Amino acid sequence: KQEVTQIPAALSVPEGENLVLNCSFTDSAIYNLQWFRQDPGKGLTSLLLIQSSQREQTSGRLNASLDKSSGRSTLYIAASQPGDSATYLCAVRRYSSASKIIFGSGTRLSIRP
């Protein structure tokens, strides 16, 4: 059974710092891994999607890495801003691009001005 764990559960850092969010999954046989952002009372916004054959993806100040063999992914946020405050969710798909997504419980990030 695939399980996704995110550490830490909550993180508070001052504006401008670079930070890393961690995600681990128990079964390395994944199809892809996706990082989402959720703002309070809002839906999920996809940030980055990494296919199982890829090692990393970048979008602006965000960089996500994937080490499938060790069951780990990291989301790196450079030069953090107060607008980055949100809950960040890591999620994996097991078999195909249409199979269900399995989510971690998220990291609640707060950026202090």
Next chain:
Amino acid sequence: EAGVTQFPSHSVIEKGQTVTLRCDPISGHDNLYWYRRVMGKEIKFLLHFVKESKQDESGMPNNRFLAERTGGTYSTLKVQPAELEDSGVYFCASSPQGGGEAFFGQGTRLTVV
């Protein structure tokens, strides 16, 4: 292009009542998913439609939950009768034929009192 739309955004009902949630996927998306997040827990998969057919309903908690997708367009999720533990946020997502990135709706916050 309109995204995934969910109705209502909030619903407060009494224990024992019936509630129906609706999801309008992105036009042309064959895959439609329901997920929910109960307080303090991770987002969990409920079921997956491919067009009007249930592809995977392994996450449905019990027979008080009934999902339909007549005509392969919008979907409804009915909870009858509702229990206190059904409270949470119900998300819908859709993706194109063959899979690919899933797009999520804003969610419906259900409170059973």
